[in-house]
Amino acid sequence: MxxxxxxxxxxxxxxxxxxxxxxxxxxxxxxxxxxxxxxxxxxxxxxxxxxxxxxxxxxxxxxxxxxxxxxxxxxxxxxxxxxxxxxxxxxxxxxxxxxxxxxxxxxxxxxxxxxxxxxxxxxxxxxxxxxxxxxxxxxxxxxxxxxSCCLYGLKKLNIRYGDKVLIMGAGQVGALFCQLVKSLGVGEVFVSDISDYKLEKIKDFGVSGTINVFEENIVDSINKLTNNKGVNIAIVAAGVPSLLKDAINCVDRGGQVLVFSPFNSETLMEIDGDKFFNDEISVIGSYSxxxxxxxxxxxxxxxxxxxxxxxxxxxxxxxxxxxxxxxxxxxxxxxxxxxxxx
Structure with a gap:
């Protein structure tokens, strides 16, 4: 064969x-x-x-x-x-x-x-x-x-009606997460990516706003879209290491970050540790x-x-x-x- x-x-x-x-x-x-x-x-x-x-x-x-x-x-x-x-x-x-x-x-x-x-x-x-x-x-x-992988990941989150959600990555996984969180009754859904094509295509699933990270600073854009509050949930759906740091900086106090993509093992990044204690944010991994x-x-x-x-x-x-x-x-x-x- x-x-x-x-x-x-x-x-x-x-x-x-x-x-x-x-x-x-x-x-x-x-x-x-x-x-x-x-x-x-x-x-x-x-x-x-x-x-x-x-x-x-x-x-x-x-x-x-x-x-x-x-x-x-x-x-x-x-x-x-x-x-x-x-x-x-x-x-x-x-x-x-x-x-x-x-x-x-x-x-x-x-x-x-x-x-x-x-x-x-x-x-x-x-x-x-x-x-x-x-x-x-x-x-x-x-x-x-x-x-099914996305469903398994969502089980780990405490999603509430009206939550603001950021999905980082407008590919297959981003499109699936977009449809799933919308079905759960969240408020606004924002999606980021580097591809204008994918960002345009994902609008078919009812997103509230899109961000091309080649053209805009994602943290500044989310602050602008949320009156400087940030989102309740950020889902990292692309294997870009810097997205983890951005996700942490995009969530509101008490927010949750779902890490859904693999990173290179040699990846190093600086993360503001005070956000875990003072802002009580959660970073959750989900595999398969x-x-x-x-x-x-x-x-x-x-x-x-x-x-x-x-x-x-x-x-x-x-x-x-x-x-x-x-x-x-x-x-x-x-x-x-x-x-x-x-």
Whole structure:
């Protein structure tokens, strides 16, 4: 079978790889669509993974083989599945910190979603696999996983009716967060980015104001928009280290900052520590998603509470993954969400 294999920065090869064989409790899925995620982009730009490797985890497809012991699914089912599974019994899982579970990152699909066929292990089948409603296209279904990540992040925040929210990043994650917080009844939603195209496109989701950080100082802009109060919540939805410092300076006293993007490990920045004590602000991290969000996310997209089609700007072939990566990082390419098809 064919796969897009990541070897090094600037070196992605569309090549022949072994088609995976399945065992007890497993299924083989023909990939029909896989979203290009911000974490995939981060891994390929900074080579934070061992190579060669097939990345991609926002994958959906059709079951073509079913292993012994599988009872809930059959050949022909259109399915969503996640790549990581917690153990549900360790000290982290008991505290509902499922993504910190030692088993979580040890589990994975094989190979990644940027391949023609994917072996879904037993634990993933049992705990994360869902049949996609017929009303939901494969392309829309690729948004189940990132939406579930956003839902998991929002669980950690104390969002109140009428809150002012700043979303830093107008890409896929920013668009999903925008729709989610609006559904919770927040007051004003502001979005920042460096792309005029994305900032214009995200207006489709009812934002109160946009800020191009190439042209405006974000802290000054937020102060102006909020009568020098700041926002109640800032969500860092882009992997730019300086955004953390900006987010802390944009929130009001008692405000919350959700860190939702990876930064380079060598990143250093100065942060005003007095804001934690005197202003009682909170900085909260959120990584990935858990099995408790997938059915909620899937139903929200199927019920059109989340508009996925407005977010998808490009659909490319598996052989064009490197082109997709370059498009996603080029401000002049005018992309928001890129989907990979076989």
């Amino acid at each position: 064919k796969a897009a294999v990541y070897y090094d920065i600037g070196d992605i090869r569309y090549e022949e790889v072994d088609k995976p064989a399945i065992g007890f409790g497993e299924v083989l899925v023909k990939m029909e669509a896989c979203g290009l995620c911000g974490t995939d982009i981060h891994k390929m730009l900074h080579k934070t993974v061992d190579t060669p490797v097939v990345l991609g985890h926002e994958a959906v497809g059709k079951i073509v083989e079913v292993g012994d012991g599988v009872e809930k699914f059959k050949v022909g089912d259109r399915v969503f599945f996640a790549h990581h599974v917690p153990c549900f019994t360790c000290e982290y899982c008991i505290r509902e910190k499922y993504t910190l579970c030692n088993q979580f990152k040890e589990t994975n699909i094989h190979p990644g979603g940027f391949s023609e066929y994917i072996r879904v292990p037993r634990l993933n089948v049992e705990n994360t696999m869902h049949i996609i409603p017929e009303s939901l296209s494969y392309m829309e279904a690729t948004l189940i996983e990132p939406l 998603s858990t099995p408790y969000e997938y059915d909620i996310g899937m139903n929200m997209i199927a019920n059109k509470e989340i508009d996925g089609n407005k977010m998808i700007t490009h659909v490319l072939k598996l052989s064009e993954l490197e082109k997709a990566l370059n498009m996603s990082t080029d401000i002049d390419e005018n992309s928001m969400k890129i989907i990979i098809e076989p």
